[in-house]
Amino acid sequence: MVWLAGASAAIPGPGQARQLWGGERPVWVVDEPDRPETVVRMVEDGTQRLAVVGDVWLSGGELARGLAHVRRSDWHELTRWPGSYWVVADTGRSTVVLTDLCGQRPVYHARSDDVALWATQAKPLAHATKAAIDQAGMVHRLVVPTLGDLVGAHTTFAGVHRVPGGHALTLTARSRHVDPYEPDQQPTTFAESAVRLRDALTTAIEARTTSPAETITADFSGGLDSTTLALLTARAGRDVLGVTLADRLNPNDDVSYAVLAATAEPRLRHELVAPEPPPTFFNDLLEAPITDQPHSDAGRWARKWSYQRHAVAAGSTLHLTGSGGDLLLAAPATCLADLAASGHHLTLWRAARARARLRHRPVYDVAQNAYQLADTSYPDALRQLAAAIRLGGQRAHGRRPLRWLVPSGVAAWLTPNARIGLLTSISDLATVAPRGYGSMSRRRARDEVREFGTYQAELNAQAASLGLRLHTPFLDNEVVRACVALPPYLHNHPHRQKPLMAEALRGLVPSSLLDRRTKGVYGAAGYVGVARNIEVIRCLLDSSELVATGLLDADAVAHDLALAAAGIPTRFAALESVITAELWLSQYRAETSVPQWEVTAHAH
Known part of the structure; x- marks a missing residue:
């Protein structure tokens, strides 16, 4: 994939790189071989420069107006165009590099002697600084991947740091620092969020349908997210090849929904793929494409390739996926605590009753747990997390109360020394963590979005190495903003998977899909x-x-x-x-x- 790099001093760039600009803070780009679709848009005025790199669609006038935002250090405004991209600016005094809100356009930084370095891949920085693998840090990420304050800025390389989603890296000759560029959003009503999501998602699709991409393909599972994107693209006037994996190992109604949706849309050409034997996880494991950072889906690559190769064979230059839809549009279980904290007691009781039926628990226990969680501060949540890790991640028997922070199953396999090391880090964090319910609720949502971005970055790289350029409209910045502005409890509905999406896209997508109550499992x-x-x-x-x-x-x-x-x-x-x-x-x-x-x- 194309990647960028820069430094705080005039030094030679990476091998095979071309310079975007020189001077005291040079910036380079390493092009993606034989993939001319990568967009590099640049504008400069005297000592100020702006580059936007990636999948971005904006006019020359919009790009020129971006320089005004550079002069005012108004970085938020440079992230509002549709698409997925990096923004690099030189103010004449410093270099500023922006990642997107979720971090699927990653930025890393490190120091070599007296020079600060940055790149959009971690491995070049590890090579430049001779960084060793940080195995303990890897294990921390395996156990608590969504604890952003502990692992969010770390990579697998000691001394190579990640810029979290929604942040800007600023470099001068003497300093480097990372700061959020996203202002606090005021919560929106359900109706406001629905309008905002409809506008943002249709804009994201329209930008792609008017792009020079010759052949648009799409995952077309029959699930709500990928199927919706393909239908919106077809209804915007572009022909789309939708590819569905028909898997007899996991019989569910996904395929039926895919066939039904495809039948109703003449611009959508549907290809049903049913390989034999059915593809499974870990097939051809050792042949998995190499990624910049560990990728938890690497073991599934051959299964994905079993149907996505049909998109490559069709000459795909833009492939749509529904990644991010579940994260942003489905209600988390902890939304019951939001209901308790906001005083929506009757709605909480109804939601608790539905969860109690699902989990085979008394309604009273579920509701009580929600009120307890609403009173749990960030430091208390960290202490509960430490207690769970101390017990070795043993599975709870009987009641399984909701928690803000839960360790993964890897906690059960830690050695005593590894457990002590992780517990010490969490204890240190708990002593300085801010209190307050609101910060905990927002923190959890923010960290999950950023962790998903790190996953998506490697998934994008994996697909690109196989010749497929993934596009994830749900992760466009404005779409993310529309979704996270709605309080989590308002994403909850007893009879709909994703009520905000259903309201936003009513009339654009068939109701039979929007009102679907089931979800495929694999x-x-x-x-x-x-x-x-x-x-x-x-x-x-x-x-x-x-x-x-x-x-x-x-x-x-x-x-x-x-x-x-x-x-x-x-x-x-x-x-x-x-x-x-x-x-x-x-x-x-x-x-x-x-x-x-x-x-x-x-x-x-």
């Missing part, structure tokens, strides 16, 4: 995949770097792996994250084509 492909590929997985874990460095207990991991291979429900998500982390480590150690950047000492 767990069987995971467990069957472990059984089919058990020898490859065991071989990978037998040489585990995280075990060798004393962080994970090999016997504990092997026990859960054996359960999964036998089809017995276990900590599957945790297994998948550890397997893919070990895969990334083995690939990185063997990699011969890491982006090179030789940085020599800078003379003052």
Whole structure:
């Protein structure tokens, strides 16, 4: 993929890079071979410069007006165009680099001697600074991936830091700092959010339909998110190839919804893919495309490729996916605490009754838990998290109360020393964490969006290496803003998956899709995949770097792996994250084509 780099001093750039501008704070771009669709838009006026790089659609006038925002340091306004892109500005005194709200356009920074470096891939910075792998940091991310204050700015490389989504990196000759550019949003009403989402999502689609992309393709699962995007694109006047995986391992009604939706839209050409044998997780595991950072979906690459290769074969130059829709539009379970805190007691009781039926628990217990959670501060939530980790992530029996922060199943496999190290970090964080319910609710939503962005960045890279350019309209900045401005409890509805989306797109998308109450599940492909590929997985874990460095207990991991291979429900998500982390480590150690950047000492 195309990537950018820059420095706080006049030094040589990465190998095969071309300079966007020079001077005291040079910026370079390393182009994507044979992929001319990458957009690099630039404008300058004297000592001030602005570059917008990625999938962005804006006029020359809009770009020129962007310089006015650079002069005023109004960075928020430079993130309101549709698409997914980086923004780089030179104010004449400093370089400012913006990532998007969720962070799927990542930015990293590090220091080499007296020079601050930045890049949109972490590996070049690791090469430039000779950074070692931070295995303990990797394990922390595996256990608490959405605890942004602990892991949000870290990477797998010691000394290489990530700029969180919604932040700007500022570099001068003497300093570098990271600051949020997004102002606090005032909560909106349901009706206001529906109008805002309709405008933002249709703008995101229209920008893509008027782009030079010759062939538009789409995931077309039959689920609400991907199917909606494909239908909106077709109804905006573009022909679309929608690709659906018909999987007999996971029978559900997704395929029926896909066929029904495709039949009603003449501009949508539908291709139903039914490979035999059915593709599973971990197929061709060792052939997974190499990514910049560990990618939790790396074990699913062959399954995705089994149907997405049809889009590549059709000549796709723009492929739509519904990534982000579930995160932004479905109500989290903790929305019950929002109801309690906001005094919506009758609505809380109705929601608690629905959850109680689903979880086979007394309604009173669910409601009481919601009120307790509403009174839980951030420091208290961190202490509850530490208590769960201290117990080894043991599964709760009987009641399973809601918590703001929950460790992943990897907590069950930590060695004593690794557990102590993580608990110490969480305890230190709890001593300085701000109190207050509101900050906790907003913090959780913000951290989950940013964690999803780190996942999507690697998914984009994986697909690009196979010749597929993914587009995720739900993660466009204005779409994200429209969704997160609505209080979480207003995303909740007893009879609709995503009530905000249903209200926003009524009349544009068939009601039969918007009012769908079911959702496809694909767990069987995971467990069957472990059984089919058990020898490859065991071989990978037998040489585990995280075990060798004393962080994970090999016997504990092997026990859960054996359960999964036998089809017995276990900590599957945790297994998948550890397997893919070990895969990334083995690939990185063997990699011969890491982006090179030789940085020599800078003379003052």
